[in-house]
Amino acid sequence: MNRFSLTGRKALVTGANTGIGQAIAVALAGAGAEVHCAGRRRCDETVAAIRTAGSTADSVLVDFADPMAATGLFAGAGYDILVNNAGIIRRNDSTDFTEEDWDAVMDVNAKALFFTCQAFAKALLAEGKTGKVVNIASLLSFQGGIRVPSYTASKHAVAGLTKLLANEWAAKGINVNAIAPGYIETNNTEALRADPDRNKAILDRIPAGRWGRAEDIADTAVFLSAPASDYVHGAVINVDGGWLAR
Numbered sequence: 001m002n003r004f005s006l007t008g009r010k011a012l013v014t015g016a017n018t019g020i021g022q023a024i025a026v027a028l029a030g031a032g033a034e035v036h037c038a039g040r041r042r043c044d045e046t047v048a049a050i051r052t053a054g055s056t057a058d059s060v061l062v063d064f065a066d067p068m069a070a071t072g073l074f075a076g077a078g079y080d081i082l083v084n085n086a087g088i089i090r091r092n093d094s095t096d097f098t099e100e101d102w103d104a105v106m107d108v109n110a111k112a113l114f115f116t117c118q119a120f121a122k123a124l125l126a127e128g129k130t131g132k133v134v135n136i137a138s139l140l141s142f143q144g145g146i147r148v149p150s151y152t153a154s155k156h157a158v159a160g161l162t163k164l165l166a167n168e169w170a171a172k173g174i175n176v177n178a179i180a181p182g183y184i185e186t187n188n189t190e191a192l193r194a195d196p197d198r199n200k201a202i203l204d205r206i207p208a209g210r211w212g213r214a215e216d217i218a219d220t221a222v223f224l225s226a227p228a229s230d231y232v233h234g235a236v237i238n239v240d241g242g243w244l245a246r
């Protein structure tokens, strides 16, 4: 048996229309999974790429502006894998940070992630199945950052919830783990890469000497979705070119 194969598994990936979520969806499909790509917009590009490669995919419309938006997706639907990737960031000085910017980020990045995990696990337990949760954390699950208070709070929450849920569900055969991406070339980081001073400062600190690619994260997501990681519970794996080791 290939312990990295996802053949016969059904996965939901949130925020799969672009960036890291898109790469994860494509990689899970490449490993054999049927992938349902959730987003507030249709994930047409991702679905087309997966189908062109000969695998099975579909779009699911979910807007986490309502953190409970995905809770109805799982009962009786046969999912085996959940990747909570959707996330947003708002920047402002902490002295000026608004309640709206606090709530918007906490709702998508932390509250929606928790209740989506809850609904997924309830469905698995009701069906007597095992499964895999992969949460997308951040370097700011460990570090403070600057001018991003709700993002930092939400990503610390992702790391904490990953461990808490692993403690509750490991013995029930549900693996809950997270990936902490470093600086990855996506829409999210376009402004940083366009600023020569910030770009140089970031690259100077990355031992690998390059920005990460969405595919770097996707390969770790395949591992955490596959039987190969069956004994991995509550881990937050840094995929950061060595940033946190520095």
Ligand code: NAP
Pocket: 014, 015, 016, 017, 018, 019, 020, 021, 038, 039, 040, 041, 062, 063, 064, 065, 085, 086, 087, 088, 108, 136, 137, 138, 139, 180, 181, 182, 183, 184, 185, 186, 187, 188, 189
């Ligand atoms: P991205 O390209 O901006 O992707 C974010 C995804 O989340 C998009 O698909 C976005 O959909 C979706 N999303 C946002 N709000 C949503 C909502 N209300 N409902 C449903 N989906 C929503 O950025 P990315 O870099 O790939 O980020 C993916 C994840 O990685 C995030 O959790 C982010 O915090 C994390 N991360 C990224 C980096 C990095 O360096 N890039 C580093 C650490 C962690 P729309 O396209 O519709 O907005």
